[in-house]
Amino acid sequence: MSITFDTNNNTYTVLLLCGSKTCTMDEVCIQDMCVKRGSLSFVARWSRRKGRGYIIIRTPLNSTIYYGKPHTNSSIDEGRHQRVGDGSHVDRIYWPLKSIAPKGFYKICFNTGSLLNGTDKSPVTVTIEIQRFGLMMKTLTHTFNRSTRNLNECINTSDTFIGFSEI
Numbered sequence: 001m002s003i004t005f006d007t008n009n010n011t012y013t014v015l016l017l018c019g020s021k022t023c024t025m026d027e028v029c030i031q032d033m034c035v036k037r038g039s040l041s042f043v044a045r046w047s048r049r050k051g052r053g054y055i056i057i058r059t060p061l062n063s064t065i066y067y068g069k070p071h072t073n074s075s076i077d078e079g080r081h082q083r084v085g086d087g088s089h090v091d092r093i094y095w096p097l098k099s100i101a102p103k104g105f106y107k108i109c110f111n112t113g114s115l116l117n118g119t120d121k122s123p124v125t126v127t128i129e130i131q132r133f134g135l136m137m138k139t140l141t142h143t144f145n146r147s148t149r150n151l152n153e154c155i156n157t158s159d160t161f162i163g164f165s166e167i
Contacts (some may be wrong), residue, residue: 021083026040028099031090035082036092038050044110045090045130051114053126055081055091059106060167063094065093066152077102078149095131101167109139109154116147130165138165 016023021033027034030043039157044055052143056066059079063072070081084090095101108128115124130138142162149157 002145005092006008013041018156030084030092033084035084035092036094037097037133038131039097039099039133040079041092041094041129041131042165043084043090043092043131044051044107044126045129046124046126047089048115048120048124050120051117053091053113053115053124054111054145056078056091056104056109056111056152058107058109060102062153063117064152066154068152095165101132106167107154107156108165109158110142110148110162111151111160112144112148116144126162128139128162132167140165 016029018029018034021034021128023029023034026037026077038129041056042055042134045046046053053162054067056064057079058064059077061074063074063077063079065072065079065081067081072079079093080091082094084092110126123143125143128140141161148160150160154160
């Protein structure tokens with residue numbers, strides 16, 4: 001972040017530097033990409049560069065959001081999936097700033113996609129960052145030793161399940 005003060009006009013300018021880009025005030029920086037700021041955001045990160053994985057969120061209103069269903073059909077549950085960059089090591093679901101995320105328990109899951117399908121069969125560790133606007137970030141970490149089978153399911157017993165977060 002860069003803050004400059006114009007002494008002639010008595011104004012401050014705040015810039016969020018993001019790799020070689022500058023984000024606007026309604027954006028955040030994720031993996032050198034400027035993305036829309038949200039009232040609630042779930043970001044999945046993994047270190048393996050080859051292959052893609054996908055975050056899956058089941059909201060307190062029982063809506064499931066993931067890459068194949070990038071938003072709900074509800075005007076009161078406005079979560080959205082957003083691929084960050086080429087999707088090779090970050091995936092995100094967020095609620096726009098002007099929307100209110102439903103209160104309650106969110107189930108957090110992850111589809112290993114093509115991360116464990118190649119010749120590299122070593123485990124993949126996924127970190128989920130949970131950020132509510134204006135509050136401290138929470139993180140969950142989970143290691144997957146084999147490919148997930150329930151590709152778009154997010155329930156406690158599915159092999160994609162990572163944990164809960166109460167909002």
